[in-house]
Amino acid sequence: MEVPGRTQNSPPKESAVFCQPCNSDGETIVAIGYCQNCNEYLCAICLKVHRKQAVSRNHIILVGDNMPKVSLPVVTPNACSEICTKHENEIVKYFCMSHDAVGCGDCMIIDHKSCKVDRIQDISLEYFNGTEHQNILKKVEQFVKDIDEIKLELQASEGNTRQAYTQAIKDVKAFKKEIIDYLNKAEREMLEMINERKKKNEMLIQELKQAESHIGRNIKEIQTKLQLQVNQANELFVEAKQVKAKLNVIDENLNRLKKDISIDVYTFQHSSSMEQMVKSCVPLGDIVDGSKQKIEQKASKHDCLVSSKEVTDQTGLDRKNISKMDAYFDCEINIKTQDDASDCCIRNCAVICPSQIIVTDANNKCVKLVDVNNKEVSKYNLKYRPTGAAVVNPNLVAVTFPDDRKIQCLTITTGNKIIECDMINVRKGCHKIAIHEYKIIGITDISVEIMSMNGQLIKSLSDPNMKRLMDIAVVPSSQMFYVSNSSLGYKAVLKFDFDGNLIATYQDKDLVDVRGLEVTKDGTVLVCNWAGNGSIHMITPDCKKMKELLEKNQHIYCPYCVTFCNETNKLFVGNYASNIDKQFKNVLKVFQLR
Template sequence: MEVPGRTQDSSPKDSARKSLSRQRTIFCQPCSSDGDTMVAIGYCQNCNEYLCAVCLKVHRKQAVSRNHIILDGDNMPKVTLPTVTPNACSDICTKHENEIIKYFCMSHDAVGCGDCMIIDHKSCKVDRIQDISTEYFNGTEHQNILKKVEQFVKDMDEIKRELQASEGNMRQAYTQAIKDVKAFKKEIIDYLNKAESEMLEMINERKKKNEMLIQELQQAESSIGRNIREIQTKLQLQVNQANDLFVEAKQVKAKLDVIDENLNRLKKDISIDVYTFQHSSSMEQMVKACVPLGDIVDGSKQKIENRASKHDCLVSGKEVTDHTGLDRKSISEMDAYFDCEINIKTQDDASDCFIGKCALICPSQIIVADEKNKCVKLVDVNNKEVSKYNLKYSPTGVAVVNPNRVAVTFPGDRKIQFLTITAGNKIIESDMINVHTSCKKIAIHEDKIIGITDTSVEIMSMSGQLIKSLSHPNMKWLIDIAVIPSSQIFYVSNSLKCFDVFKFDFDGNLIATYKDKDLVDVRGLEVTRDGTVLVCNWTKYGSIHMITPDCKKIKELLKDDRHVRYPWCVTFCNETNKLFIVNNVSNLDKKFKNVLKVFQLR
């Protein structure tokens, strides 16, 4: 029987179902953060979170949340409350474990429990946290903290990116360091292979010479032997015939004198020099000292160096020194101070020295070409001793091929003489080559000879064969040449009409020019390891101009120094920062003659 005012659709059960379906279902917030969907049965006013049965049980057990106010069932809010609401304080005081932090002291910007306020802040104005917390939420301090935290998040993101970049740089540095070590090892092996080939070539040349000498001596012995046997036979045949014997004896008498002379010469020449290999004492010291290939250098401190400096200890010097350059000033930042002078005139010199060129073999040894006395001289820098080797011709230039081999130029005879320096610092002549023109000065570049005439630069093989001849309108009277290792660049000094330094490439293209009002005349050149060019300013009160690789003036060294007059040639040691200068002019004062001036850069 139907009741008025109620239909089937509006039964109490159906109305309740529809009412419940219209209510919003609230889920546990801690579970939701883990991706789980659990219906909330309670709400924590302190934490402002909805909790399921499991989370609520844990919440009531934990010491930190045991005293929180929990609303459950119909008492809990049916919608998510605002993030900040005034709620009861629940954080436990660190000093008084049974008390809750409820108060704030504005004077000391500190929070604490009631005991804290009584003991430490009884004379201060104290507020209840519950009374001021809502206002604080929208205050400046809270906003600043939010901004600072936001900035911290950004900083951490940046740090993360930098860490990732650093990790990439670390891997790259590791790979590059391994590559560099292996490349340097290959350079050393290549150098040793080349040095071995040169030594074997010298031994083979000596063997060929000795074989030719033996062959000539054998031929002479055979010829003399035949003549003696022939005379002996003729004399024996005429032994019983006095007249014939007399005639034959008189005829062979003249031959006997010739044979006697030939026999004496044969006896003198028959002794063949026996040679042995004497290894380099410098190499032996390196092996015994277990010298490392290099060092691991902090990239922020490592100077940019020319690649050639990596094997200076093998190619440019006999002594092994530190090549890292850590905490060292660049050459351009240094000044030169007089250190000492070394007398380079020997007792048997016929005249005063005229040193056309000097070159550094190693930090303790320099070779100089003495044109007037027809010799080269080895200068021991440490002991201030000089050893001399006389030459057939007058040398004007000298260049270091390797620590045991140098080359000197004889322009008047169009020859270049190679000399070998033994482990005992004795000089022996190696091969001499003929060149197509008069080379005054030379430089050794890899496996080539770079020489200068008055008006051209000649690029030749090590055997003297011309590869290329370079000329330019600015090459009028060339004085000296300096080549940058591991590059196709060289510098020349010119001293006619214009007193300049020119920078060319190996194709003869003019790259840069250096001229300066204080550069009166030019002579010797030197390029340091970092590419700085040193130029002798050849004048009465001379100096050394220091210029950049692109021919810009850095500064003038030793200007008005009492030890410098007409500086002719210069060389520099990258290991000790020592500068070596020789003064030259026809009427030079005696106190400047015959000495090698040594200056310390610091």
């Protein structure tokens, strides 16, 4: 059965008007009716639905020849047909200009009694051509453009997210491989050392066995001869006199053999830095936003396994020839905070990572974390007056309280928050400390105290030259350390081994007094010449003068502490004396070596 208005076998007449709802769905159906209220042409099926719906059953429908021959403008002053949202049986017909609101008759009576009300039919055509309508159209058009742009950005972000995910996974795996390669290499080197020691001991044992066998034969031979002559007095006398000289030689050989036979039993002592890194559960890295932060992060505390050659290649800095460099003023960082009760007393400073320095402020009983890049300072108050500070690893520092015979360990979180952990009680108050192979090396005025990380004394070293010790610096990967001595008439830098033997001494006519010490990665020693026109003396590992840095420099006055960043070749100096200007007390001076 054929539905009226749905005949599609024969082509439509050129003058035919088509159903608009169907046309919006892609169908071309001849219209048989027209709704004046909706200003829309309808086919038979759409017209039937239109007459049944509650919202449109009262609309005026024109059919046949009464239909307009062409589509009328979308906006015409036709009868209102929208149902009121508050009164379901009423049609929205009125507009209140005072409240910029539309409503039905009931709405106007209830809510707009005293307002001037217009009929929508009377003003709608004028509104259509007015400014407000045009502005709305423009705003909607802009919204369409905005949403299109957002859509494109979302598509791009989706692609970037996939790319970032893939790259991050790749970087994590690459860094993991780098660490594994480093550990494999370190393992190979350690096994080679162990095998070399084993071969050396085996060769020594073989030599001792041969000596033992030779001496044993000689003793057996003498014993046999003496036994054969036991009943013959003359022969026994002659034989005894002849072997007497041999017995002295055998005695010496036996004593030497007893001494040499004590083979050193070696054990593997793991790296304290590696152990502490494992204990502190340092993450592989961090997730940062943007490429700039990512580059900076590579030079930060988490890159603890990069070799010195690799760091040189990444930064473009030459750290092999520090002795040939000169120091140039870079900047100064104000470390005095708003809540400091007095001017700062910078007793010690130490590099945590290329972008972060820790400073002890004795006057204000605190430590301060200094952000070198942003020149920002965060403060952490302490119970006692701190003097020395040493970096255990990038997440842990130790601070000394000599007056109270304590050492406080402080954990630095990834968000640069400081948390107190172990408080270590020590036998003697150490005013400066260094960390070496998971041991605390501290100094009193007249001694060097070697302690375990829990404060237990391992060894105490003293020497007639140790009269007023000011600072200590340990040589990396060795059993040597330097101390600065400031006794009356004896200003010097002293080098000792861990058995307390004096190895070398540095004195110079230009060295007025001594304070802070630092040893760079290549073994160069830096010592503060504590004077009004002070400087930094640079000396060789065997305590020979190389040069004098910052001599008569306007930024240096009584240099008290010094630290050096091997990754950036930056030198950090703290000036202090009771009578110096505040501009020196409250700042950390930064110099670039090049």
